[in-house]
Amino acid sequence: MSDLLQLVFSGLAQGAVYGLIALGFVAIFAVREIVNLAQGEYAALAGLSAISAVTAGVPLLPAVVLVVPMVVMVAVLIERLCIAPIRKMTPLLSIILTLGISTALKAIMLLIWGPQARGLPAFPGRDIVLAGVSIRSQELWILGISAVVGAAVVWAYEHTLLGKAMRACAEQPVAARLVGISPRMATMIAFGVAGFVGAVAGLVGSPIYFSSWDYGLGLGLKGFVAATLGGLVSLRVALFGGLLLGVLENLVAGYIDTGYRDAVAFLVLLLVLLVRPQGLVLKASAARV
Amino acid sequence: MxxxxxxxxxxxxxxxxxxxxxxxxxxxxxxxxxxxxxxxxxxxxxxxxxxxxxxxxxxxxxxxxxxxxxxxxxxxxxxxxxxxxxxxxxxxxxxxxxxxxxxxxxxxxxxxxxxxxxxxxxxxxxxxxxxxxxxxxxxxxxxxxxxxxxxxxxxxxxxxxxxxxxxxxxxxxxxxxxxxxxxxxxxxxxxxxxxxxxxxxxxxxxxxxxxxxxxxxxxxxxxxxxxxxxxxxxxxxxxFQLSVKMLLMVVLGGLGTVWGAITGSIMVQGLDEGMRVLIPQLIPGATGEVQLVGFGVVLVLVIILLPGGLAQLAAMVTARLRGRQVERPAAGRSSPLESDGAPAAGGQGGHGEDGEPGSPYLGDVLDSAQIPERGSLVLSVRELTKRYGGVTAVREVNLDVYAGEILALIGPNGAGKTTCFNMISGVLAPTDGTIEVRGRRVEGRRPHVVAALGATRTFQNLQVFGSSTVLGNVAVARHLRSRSGVVRGMLSLARREERDIERIARAAVAAMGLADDADRLVKDLPFGRQRKVEVARALALSPMLLLLDEPMAGLSGPERDGLAALLRRTREAGVAVVLVEHDVDAVMALADRVAVMDEGRLIALGAPSVVRQDPAVIAAYLGTDDEADALLRQAAKEVY
Structure with a gap:
């Protein structure tokens, strides 16, 4: 029993990281219908940059605080340089393009940081044991920060005028323009949000799951799977989808074989796409977010 | 030769x-x-x-x-x-x-x-x-x-x-x-x-x-x-890296060109080896799959700067050497990256249209063996209904169409005419009701199933195949009347079949007066002629039921007359023609029967002379648009 609880709890922490990445996918897709395959790279970049800063003697907190806006800027810059110049974006085009961006980012990280995986020092706190489940303080940090950031992004997209206008860009560009949001601006902000949640995911996860140049691929794909559970348009379902996926993976790794852990996400993806391509929770025509 | x-x-x-x-x-x-x-x-x-x-x-x-x-x-x-x-x-x-x-x-x-x-x-x-x-x-x-x-x-x-x-x-x-x-x-x-x-x-x-x-x-x-x-x-x-590499080979070479694939693979493999040697020299201590940086950068640059890949570059260079401008990438083919199935934007306004469709000879195009006996029931629609949420676009429409007649479907904008066409042709699934084509239930089936029964259509918002020629467009309609599959296609064993396809496609093109444009890219044609391409394409299927959605829009007066003559000949061959049309004068002169829709309902159905005087029809048209004037004028003519 405590085995199960242990697996579920550490799965939740891992799943929170997936959920943040999934949020990044939805943040962009709900505005511009682009699946940004470079989403996971933001997390790897944030983790590795913060590790370098800490190694250079910067204390953990300032390092983390500095890295987040830097990654946001990288995400926005890439959008300006690579996404904005494309006049007519099709699914095929956006996939190849963001795949190219993702590949280039990965290789640049490999050049700078080399192939070894490294971890940030753990955030302050003490590990505890509760009902036979050992809980690392970092896992509590992950869950807490993910909850706050996730809630903030959901609130911003659902309840602020800016968020509503951005989502409207996908369907009602004229109406969005009337409240002062051009689709170009909305896309840029969406990439900024994606960079933000990606950076947070990479930073909180780094002490446990480590950061490496190729960490972003698997992470990004799992985030995508979680986002698919919400049909790529629901922020809330994306967050919970991430948690669900993390738990499921841990159960498979714990009870079946660790080697199959990485296949779980894609079996889930294939099943979801085959059975309900519009997502698990939404009706086909239900309102977004 | x-x-x-x-x-x-x-x-x-x-x-x-x-x-x-x-x-x-x-x-x-x-x-x-x-x-x-x-x-x-x-x-x-x-x-x-x-x-x-x-x-x-x-x-x-x-x-x-x-x-x-x-x-x-x-x-x-x-x-x-x-x-x-x-x-x-x-x-x-x-x-x-x-x-x-x-x-x-x-x-x-x-x-x-x-x-x-x-x-x-x-x-x-x-x-x-x-x-x-x-x-x-x-x-x-x-x-x-x-x-x-x-x-x-x-x-x-x-x-x-x-x-x-x-x-x-x-x-x-x-x-x-x-x-x-x-x-x-x-x-x-x-x-x-x-x-x-x-x-x-x-x-x-x-x-x-x-x-x-x-x-x-x-x-x-x-x-x-x-x-x-x-x-x-x-x-x-x-x-995954190998998958990316293959993708890069294809994208770099140019999508849609098999030569691009082999050229792309040579270049990418060269790039791969080059980066593997170069990068560690430039950046000491670099190890692992560092050549990926080249893959990523090249992939992004190609998409942004040269979406047609090397094939586009080759086409541009060839054109420059020949001293003429290339308007589109890849030798006139639009890159599949840019096509999203949206209708090709046609040049507006059919300026300088020359004459009417030339001597239409439809014998080759319309295959009498495919056409049912004149007067037999080819399309039967019962209680056809389409709802979108709370809005009912089409409400309980009942309609029979017989071989060898021209039926016009008219009505104000938003009356549900095109929605009916979409349901009959299989583009939309009805919410309720049944559709039988030659006795076979087809409601909710895919369009190709309906087409296989001999029913095809044209589109109000043009849906031409922008990357091919007029002849190429029309040849697609022979798909059902030919059979060579992937294997025969790869072995190029279908020469005779291809000759037949070309012969009939040329006949259909000539019947629409497009013979001079046969080998031009369809997207270079003016709007009106693109519309005629769609009609030629539908005819080339040798249909027994032809659904035409506003075939006369954008045509000049003489062209309309020519099209009307062609449709009459098509009717004589035993084909059932259903057309949605806004030109009420043309419709009344052409159709055997007229069906009038308003707000999703079928409000009148009968001979033109009867429908024209139907009070419900006149009321429906009043104050909507100029069709009302046309109809009233017609009615006035009848009265006086």
């Missing part, structure tokens, strides 16, 4: 073969070694190019099929000592079988989802080969002997290069033939306008599935050579 053209079309392949045969004699062993890999990956890229360029589908996990081929071959040879040729054949078949199994569910997905699902497939395969004992786990399978044919061992780079040369040249040739075949024509049409292609009888899903399976076969065969050449198959063969 035809055989001369055929010979010329094979010339580039002879040149390629010659270059490949000479290459190992003149190049260093190191270069030949790179060349071997270029050919191996090039073979896979040819298949991927077919999938992306022709079927319009992207696979981000194509290395999965490559790995399946490599592993199957390696297992059969090292464990079971199967004969090399047999093992290779089995490897290809297994790759194709897996593509069939995953393709049936996956190809129903669209756009982003299919791409990501193939990516998932790639990762599952690489997890599975790492975990299973039969695939040797993380270390893979060792000790695959070099191939030996008639006592000759292909163990040096030179020998192996020569072994692969005929395979690649033939593979390329077959792929090129497929692009030019009936299957290729249909899929190219699907890339331009899926809905129009389906309404002409193209079963998009079935064709895409075949190309998907075929592309897996190419990848599987490439995997076989990979296993032989490395003598080891490890999980790396299924890696």
């Amino acid at each position: 035809r055989s001369e053209g055929v010979l010329r079309s094979y010339l580039p392949f002879a040149v390629l073969a010659a270059v490949l045969v000479v290459f190992p004699f003149v190049a260093s062993t190191n270069l030949v070694n790179i060349g071997v890999f270029a050919l191996i990956y090039g073979l896979a890229a040819i298949g991927l190019s077919l999938l992306m360029g022709l079927a319009g589908q992207v696979s981000l996990g194509h290395a999965a099929f490559f790995a399946v081929g490599a592993y199957t071959n390696a297992i059969l040879i090292t464990r079971y000592q199967v004969h090399g040729v047999l093992a290779a054949g089995a490897a290809v078949v297994v790759s194709m079988l897996i593509a069939l199994l995953v393709g049936i569910p996956l190809l129903r997905l669209r756009g982003h989802f299919l791409a990501l699902a193939t990516l998932g497939l790639g990762i599952i395969v690489s997890v599975v080969v790492r975990e299973l004992d039969v695939t040797g786990g993380t270390s893979g399978i060792f000790g695959i002997p070099k191939p030996e044919i008639n006592g000759r061992v292909y163990d040096t780079p030179q020998e192996f290069f020569w072994l692969m040369t005929p395979v690649v040249v033939i593979g390329l040739l077959l792929a090129r033939n497929l692009v030019r075949s009936r299957t290729g024509r249909a899929l190219s049409a699907v890339n331009d306008s899926e809905v129009a292609a389906e309404c002409l009888g193209v079963n998009t899903f079935a064709l895409r599935l075949r190309v998907f399976i075929l592309s897996a076969g190419y990848a599987g065969l490439a995997g076989v050579f990979y296993a032989y050449w490395l003598a080891v198959v490890s999980p790396e063969a299924s890696g």
Whole structure:
């Protein structure tokens, strides 16, 4: 029993990281219908940059605080340089393009940081044991920060005028323009949000799951799977989808074989796409977010 | 003269073969070694190019099929000592079988989802080969002997290069033939306008599935050579990076051109080797897959600067040399990257239209064997209803259409006319009600099913196949009246059938007065003539039921008269014609019966003279638009 609880709890922490990445996918897709395959790279970049800063003697907190806006800027810059110049974006085009961006980012990280995986020092706190489940303080940090950031992004997209206008860009560009949001601006902000949640995911996860140049691929794909559970348009379902996926993976790794852990996400993806391509929770025509 | 053209079309392949045969004699062993890999990956890229360029589908996990081929071959040879040729054949078949199994569910997905699902497939395969004992786990399978044919061992780079040369040249040739075949024509049409292609009888899903399976076969065969050449198959063969590399080869070469795939693979393999050497020199201490940086950057640059790839560049250079401007990438083909199935934007206004459709001779085009007896029931619509949420676009419409009549469907804007057409042609599924075409229930079926029963349509918002010529557009309509499949297409065995298709397509084009434009790109034509292309295309299907959505919009007066004459002749041949039209004068003169819709209901149905005086009809038209004036004028004429 405590085995199960242990697996579920550490799965939740891992799943929170997936959920943040999934949020990044939805943040962009709900505005511009682009699946940004470079989403996971933001997390790897944030983790590795913060590790370098800490190694250079910067204390953990300032390092983390500095890295987040830097990654946001990288995400926005890439959008300006690579996404904005494309006049007519099709699914095929956006996939190849963001795949190219993702590949280039990965290789640049490999050049700078080399192939070894490294971890940030753990955030302050003490590990505890509760009902036979050992809980690392970092896992509590992950869950807490993910909850706050996730809630903030959901609130911003659902309840602020800016968020509503951005989502409207996908369907009602004229109406969005009337409240002062051009689709170009909305896309840029969406990439900024994606960079933000990606950076947070990479930073909180780094002490446990480590950061490496190729960490972003698997992470990004799992985030995508979680986002698919919400049909790529629901922020809330994306967050919970991430948690669900993390738990499921841990159960498979714990009870079946660790080697199959990485296949779980894609079996889930294939099943979801085959059975309900519009997502698990939404009706086909239900309102977004 | 035809055989001369055929010979010329094979010339580039002879040149390629010659270059490949000479290459190992003149190049260093190191270069030949790179060349071997270029050919191996090039073979896979040819298949991927077919999938992306022709079927319009992207696979981000194509290395999965490559790995399946490599592993199957390696297992059969090292464990079971199967004969090399047999093992290779089995490897290809297994790759194709897996593509069939995953393709049936996956190809129903669209756009982003299919791409990501193939990516998932790639990762599952690489997890599975790492975990299973039969695939040797993380270390893979060792000790695959070099191939030996008639006592000759292909163990040096030179020998192996020569072994692969005929395979690649033939593979390329077959792929090129497929692009030019009936299957290729249909899929190219699907890339331009899926809905129009389906309404002409193209079963998009079935064709895409075949190309998907075929592309897996190419990848599987490439995997076989990979296993032989490395003598080891490890999980790396299924890696994501390999999938990216293949994708880059296709994109760099230019989507939709099989030559691009082979050119792209040579360039990417060169880039790969170059970066591997260059980067560690520039940045000391760089290790691992650093050449990826080149892949990523090139991929992004190509998409932003040269979406048509090297093929676009080649077309631009050729055009510059010939001293004329290229308007569109890739020798007049729009890049599939830019086509999203949206209707081609036609130049507005048919200026300077010359005369009416020339002497229409429809005997060849309309096939009397396909047309039911005059007066028999061809279309029966009962209680047809379409609701969108709370809005009812079409409400309980009942309508019968008989062979050899012209029925006009009129009504104010938003009356539900086009929605009715969409449901009858299978583009939309009705909420309620039944549709029978020649006694077969078709409601909710796909458009190609309806087309197979002999019913086709034109579109109010033009749906021409923008990347092909007028003749090419019309030829797609012969899809159902011809049968050569993927294999015959690849072997180019359908010459006679192709001649028949061209003959009838030319007759249909001539019947619409478009003979002079037959070989022009349809998107270069003015709006009105594009509309005529759609009518010619629908006629070329040899339909027994023809649904025309505003065929006269954008036509000049004489052209309208010409079209009306053509439709009368079509009726004489026994075809049932249903047309939605706003030109009430033209409709009243042409139609045998008129059906009037208003706010989703059928409010009147009968002879023009009766409908014209129907008070409900006049009321419906009052104050809506100029049709009301026309109708009132007509009514006034009748009264006085």
